[in-house]
Amino acid sequence: MPRRDDLHSILLIGSGPIIIGQACEFDYSGTQACRVLRREGYRVILVNSNPATIMTDPEFADATYVEPLDVESVTRVIERERPDALLPTIGGQTALNLAISLHDAGVLDRYGVELIGASVEAIHTAEDRSRFKAAMEEIGLAVPSSGFAYTVDEALSVARSIGYPVVVRPSFILGGGGTGIADDEDGLAEIAAHGLATSPSTEILVEQSVVGWKEYELEVMRDTADNVVIVCSIENVDPMGVHTGDSITVAPAQTLTDVEYQRMRDAAFACIRRIGVDTGGSNIQFAIDPDTGEMVVIEMNPRVSRSSALASKATGFPIAKIAASLAVGYRLDEIRNDITGETPASFEPTIDYVVTKIPRWAFEKLPGSSPVLGTQMQSVGEVMAIGRTFPESLQKALRSLETGRMGLNCDPAEVVADRGTVDELVHAAATPTPERIFLVEAALRKGASVERLHDTTGIDPWFLDQMLAITEGRAELADRTPNELTRTEWRRAAGLGFADAQLAYLWDVPSERVREARLAAGVSATFKTVDTCAAEFAAHTPYHYSTHEDEDEVAAVTRDAVVILGSGPNRIGQGVEFDYCCVHAAFALSDAGYETVMVNCNPETVSTDYDTSDRLFFEPLTIEAVRDICDALRRDGPRLAGVIVSLGGQTPLKLAHALEAVGIPVLGTTPASIDLAEDRERFNELCEALAIPQPDGGIAANADAAAVIADRIGYPVLVRPSYVLGGRAMQIVYDAETLASAMAELIGEGSLGREGGLSAERPALVDRFLEDAVEVDVDAIRDHTGEVLIGGVMEHIEEAGVHSGDSACAIPPPTLTPEVIATIEMHTRALAEALSVCGLLNVQYAVKDGSVFVLEANPRASRTVPFVSKATGVPLAKVAARVITGATLAMLRDEGLLVPPATGGHVAVKEAVLPFNRFPEVDTVLGPEMRSTGEVMGVDRSFGLAFVKSQAAAGNALPMSGTVFLSLADRDKPGGLGAARRLVELGFALAATTGTAAALEAEGLPVAVIVAKVGEPGIDAVDLISSGQIDLVINTPRGHGPRADGNHIRRAATRHRVPCITTVAAALAAAAGIAEWATSEPSVRPLQEYHRDGQLPLGV
Amino acid sequence: MSRTEAVLVLQDGTMFEGEAVGALVPSGVATGEVVFNTALSGYQEILSDPSYAGQMIAFTYPHIGNYGVNDDDLESHRLFCRGVIVRDLARRSSSWRATGELPDFLVHHQVPGITGIDTRRLTRHLRDVGAMPAAMGTDEAAVRAAARDAAGTDGLDLVADVTTREPYTVGDADAPFSVVAYDFGIKRTILRRLIGAGCRVEVVPASTAAADVLARNPDGVFLSNGPGDPAAVVGATAEIGKLLGEVPVFGICLGHQILGRALGATTTKLRFGHHGANHPVRHESTGRIEITSQNHNYVVQADTIPGGADVTHVNLNDGTVEGLRVRGIPAFSVQHHPEAGPGPHDAAYLFAEFTGLMTAT
């Protein structure tokens, strides 16, 4: 059946902010769906609260609503737009669950909106674990024996009948939220309680544990004519018990005989048919007993998923794109495979390489969290690498992670693992952690057998033996020298995935020498193509990966080419925002006639979609890899214009110097200028020279130096390493001993080559910490003629000291005076000039008592670029890309690319989204080290309304009535009282801890409930919050140092999902917002309308 | 670890360097026609498929041998292929089903091999120049010489080498259907499928005369898969012609090509054939897509099929004929492998169609 002509407008729901378990893979799927549906001529209406996404670009939909993803807001969108259909399967679990709620609320029926892709029935059968289990049994597929529970007691009795250990799995969850493995009654009681709280339907499955079984996933596609294909099979290296999202996974499946694979394929077909997913992609997970081959079904996700993004990148088969076409009626055989151009999409991709995915975690940023992997997903991002063999792809993936590792050990950081004895290593490897794989290799190197490691880790012997091959290869190379290696030996080494840097470490010679010897022996990187068909047909999409074999498939460059370096794996501090910038650069530059070349290793992204740029190289962002790519592109002539390093965050910026050193042109701001800005010492000198005030401070490479500075400038001080992002390892220090320990930590990290680590050439800054200062972010663009465009001035809600990435901010600035704004713009221009920036510049300021201090300047795209563009309608990233490649702002104005900002009539508020629900043991107080995983935007006609929307979008919907619990630090009391009074006027009742209560009553504010201090008799804070009598918590931490005090209050709030505000500034904003919301009619409007509106200069 | 360097040289002189694995052929040089197979799993079934007689198999998937070998996944009692070409032969396998390792299996069955070569370059080359005779071994000069005068499979009657010498019967004596199967190189999975469909199968040599088949008065006749050029299997084609209309006939792969020729159609050689487990085929009467397992270099030419027969299945990659049905006469055949082994089970329904046909007549 061809395109459905009975549909005209289709509503897409995005997945909202980046959170653990839902990252930018849904920006990728959403963007693809938008493109396809618009190309098909449908009116596309999009709702997504995440401004950092590419899909929320006004040009990707006819109407783009950046609004909270809740029933109320989306209902308003539906009222306003009256779409014919809703496609709920491309926005992750968020979109799926929201679609169900809209249906249950009768909204879809009321407005005659048809669900396409998956029916309510199908979604329920797949997501509701009890119905799923029944369905599987009905079609004769085994599932682990289990029972359902709606209370903890029921859970315990189910467990009694199955026997421990058991696994708890809530319904309708994502990323294993609320799941866990219990070995006994106590454990189960706790896990079950949490699980019940997590499940939207307070239903949990208590299931027989199959920990240690092999875990597999199949990506399935089905069309309206019931044609079904498997796009990809994925095998987990970490067996059952570690969430697939936290497992190292490999495509295709490696250790299944065809007989077993076909049995799994048949089961997948039966499953998707029984569940009744009408069209599109689904993900089905299986577990197999390694000793008997017994197979059980674990779950099915009736939507595109993280794994389907991986599968798309791993095979070249664009699942989301095709799912969208199928949803509007096309059959698989009516869709072309655009890689071969000649064959249809109704086939099963076959590949001639191995793909390895490795998650990236952020435990180091979440003090208190323990880095043990389990059934709950904890990773914040992932990398993928392609190699011709598993060892090659594994080592490439490990260096793609950017955790200071160059592969499977054989690098300086291996000393940590090597400290252990074989027994210690084998023992430690039994616990799944991010470090486990390195321990396994170390153990193998020290003689542990594959069998022994298989017994302790459950990792399949085949994978272990492949790692052993790397280890043995290393041993063969160890006592050789670069120059004596034969061509065959070089090829074997490279084939095992050894980077020059690893061999340089092994031989203790410079990488450059290894490279020269290798090239001299005639072994250089050769690039192969991802083509869905193992070369059976010619490929028309240049999607490449490197290896070291005979033939190179890179076609000659015919137009001036620009290489855009991506941002690598998502991590806290560097996420989808930077992918947004790289993708926009690709679009702008190909419009300008360049050939665009993307280099990145993050499978979740739009940048690694093969049709985003003219060529895609799926490679680690290391100097070696980038150099090989540039060499390949330059082989047939000097058509390579250069490399852009300033749009992918800190990752490519770090390569600027090395690239220049090996003669690869770096476009835009020169590496020298980058250094000047990044090296905090030299930057200070620059500011002095420019007479731009900075917090008093100094540079210290060791603890003593730091102490000296601190004594001079006085406490509190802020300790900041250079060349970091997201405030890595940054600390506010209030006294000498804390300072000493802080410096000690940094020095430790440095010796491991970790990010933020301290070393002689990378010293730390010790600055006077400005208390209660207003922080301001500015994004600007300077062109080579010296014209500077101020893209946006953002006023932070939280005070300086809360990382810019973690604090809310607003455009235009709500409280800054015109004078202050003028000063800020002046300083920004001066800095842009002094750094002779060519492209983007982000400057952060702290404003204290009217005077402006500069905190730092980043001569690169910042986290806020997409937010500014959504708020003002100015495509900063595109403009920057053009400026970097030589265009002037004047030219771009004439072209119409650079439009005046639209800030009249609306305010945009960005709010950060933090992962605390995943890490209940972590303190929620915000500080200078960034911990948010994502962001949302609220936009409306006033600051108050926009702020309320931003809170709702971030999942902390503010109450409109009820009881507010205040517990304020002394210094916060004056400000806090203001907020309290406002709330009382709005009819809220107050609860407060004794001290705060006294202050409130002194001001004549009634306190309904007085809460006793910790340990003292009386009403306990935690009980009060748990009892559900509190609707909002305002708790600003008391005291200094490890801000433990009040921690129990904040934790209780997180656990019971009570919105919790930790700064006075945010409390005031909330009070203002609630006041306005109460008195005005909520409304929704698309970005396209805001941008069309009155165009006033920024900051008015 | 001891490694012996080896080379693979195609007739056009293209050379690939790797390491010798598997058996050492007496002459030191192995020759055969190189074809590539794109299946991701099922190497043991592929290696033991008699249809590969005279050919050297290049696997496009780099890791081969991961799950070892076992007795159940053998498609015939011995290996007829002339060599194995891989990127990486597993050092150690892992599977609860495994009873041995692939390298030993190759030695045991006297199949030579080469590992560590750029199989993707080989595949891209064959894609352009077509399946080609080649030689492999450790002595480059000898290999080059052998490659120059190595023979292809065109016009060769390889069936004679692989067919059973004596008739034999499988399946229950009291099975509902009795079937005579022409053995042109039959795969065990096909026999398992026929038995599963309720057939007792007497497997007879390719040279068996139609009269002898009819004398057994079977409910149906099955024409098996097999190696090489159907045009070279002259005798059998004539005999099959005599069976049409007398008894229900079902053919697979070479059996399909022979049925086509018996009907008067001609067969031609594809550039590099279809060898894999992911080929989309449209079932014309239903419009349904089947993902099929394939292994053939020759096809029945659509425009030569006489009026009396219809094309029932079409390959969606290149439009070639995948299935035939004779009008008014109970005879049909498919080019792909509904029995899979290895490959998807999407087309398994065809065995039921065969029994259906036998019940009807």
Ligand SMILES: Nc1ncnc2c1ncn2[C@@H]1O[C@H](COP(=O)(O)OP(=O)(O)O)[C@@H](O)[C@H]1O
């Ligand atoms: N019965 C079980 N025994 C052991 N581990 C399990 C079991 N069920 C699930 N798991 C583990 O928990 C992880 C998360 O479970 P899953 O149902 O897939 O949650 P999600 O819906 O978040 O993917 C799985 O990836 C698997 O590793």
Ligand SMILES: Nc1ncnc2c1ncn2[C@@H]1O[C@H](COP(=O)(O)OP(=O)(O)O)[C@@H](O)[C@H]1O
């Ligand atoms: N001197 C200071 N006084 C108060 N707060 C500061 C000071 N310096 C930095 N900060 C706070 O620390 C945060 C992180 O510092 P910054 O230099 O921006 O690190 P990053 O480079 O990771 O963004 C800033 O966003 C700001 O809130």
Ligand SMILES: [Mg+2]
């Ligand atoms: Mg799962």
Ligand SMILES: [Mg+2]
């Ligand atoms: Mg900053």
